[in-house]
Amino acid sequence: MLLTAFSSTSFAQKSWIRINRMGYSPESVKVAVLGSKEELSTKSFELVDILTGKTVFHSRNIQIYGAYACFREIFRLNFSDFKEKGTFFIRAGRIFSPRFKIQNDVYQGGADFLLKYIRQQRCGYNPFLKDSCHTHDGFIVDQPKLDSTHIDVTGGWHDASDYLKYVTTSANAIYQMLFAYQENSTVFSDEYDKNGDPGANGIPDILDEAKWGLDWLDKMNPGYGNMYNQVADDRDHTKFTLPALDTVSYGKGRERPVYFATGKPQGLGKYKNRTTGVSSTAAKFASAFALGSQLLKEYYPEFCTKIAGKASEAFKYAKTDLGVCQTASNRAPYFYEEDN
Structure with missing residues (x-):
């Protein structure tokens, strides 16, 4: 009965805070x-202390924004004037927020916490899964003199829930x-160490993660004018699976x-992007390097001397072919525009 009551309440909910x-400092x-999916008039709200259950702040500082996306009403509830510390929730009529802290x-620790996501996106050795994936990346396409030959571009990060890798997003x-x-x-x-495994190595974790990405960028730009923008394409979009179990075939094992x-x-494939030059990608190489x-x-020190030289070369190359270098699609007409 409890489950039924909870479920019916959840599905009936039309407004959220x-x-x-x-939390907030x-x-x-x-x-x-x-936000509310139904018409709603909200003129005031209050903060309630979790420990005492008492209202500790009442406010009418509300900005009305009207309809947005799927919501018919949007309100911004400003309680900046409240400066007490503790754990609270907001109540606006019969609508309640989750609890939050003011401390x-x-x-504290928020900056490092964000690295957990990008660390688990690692391709090659993945410290989150304690396993390796895509260790055969890859073979060159769209370069007549080197077409279908192997190039080592292992490493980097998966772009999203798929397993593609882009300079467009990674360099940024x-x-x-x-x-x-x-x-x-x-x-x-x-x-964490340079592989993303627990254990200090004398280097801030954010620099370890940046170095992981720079190692991959270095592989994607083996020499002047020799730049690669993407690994794999949307033929990858067939199913959800763990990285090491990815079996999508592109015709070369x-x-x-x-x-x-x-x-x-x-x-x-059927669809092509609207690339107009190389400078957007080349400039990203240059700035990251x-x-x-x-x-x-x-x-x-040795690696940095190397990529400093590549930064200068990439910037020089960027000026030879001005325009946006978009990502390549295959099965669907979607790609990163780069021209916005």
Whole structure:
């Protein structure tokens, strides 16, 4: 009976209050969002202390946003004026938020926590699964002189729930991690080694992760003007399975296609992208290599000298063929645009 009651209540719910699940610091801006799939008039809300059950704050500081996406009504509930510490929930009429904390340390460890996701996306050796995958990547396509020959581009990260790998997204992720470390290095700890396994190695974990990505970028750019933009394509989109159990065939055993950055429209199947040049990809190589060479030189001096040179070459090459280098599709007309 309890399960039935819970289920019927869940399915009947039409309104939700979304909060910052990490919590809020006492002096920060504090906003929750109330979304409703039915008409709703909300003029006030209150904060309730979890321990005492008492209302500790009442407010009419509400911004009305009207309809958005699937919601007929959206409200922003601002409780920035409340600065007490503790654990609370928001109540707006009969609508309740999840509980949340207001404390000075709510974001402590948050920077490192984000690395858990990207660490579990690793291709090659995956520390999350304690297994290896896609160890035969891959064979070159769209490069007439080298077409179908093997190139070692193992490593990097899977892009999403599929197992494709893109310079488009990976170089951006690398740069963002490096930039975050450059701006606030003290918030990152050292609890994992370079392979992503537990155990400190004297290098901040975010730099370990950036180095994992840079090693793959280095393979994807073996020389001046010789750049690859993508590993595998949407023929991968057939089923959900663990990375090491991926059996999608591209016609060459366990190898997967590695797309040369041609600067022209690409696609081996029915659909092609709208690529107009190589500069967007080349510039991403350049920026990731350049910042990486500065921040990692204390730990990997020879590698950083190498990628510093590649950064200059990539920037030079970017100026030879201006335009966007999009990802390549095969079975469906979807790809990363790069021109927005």
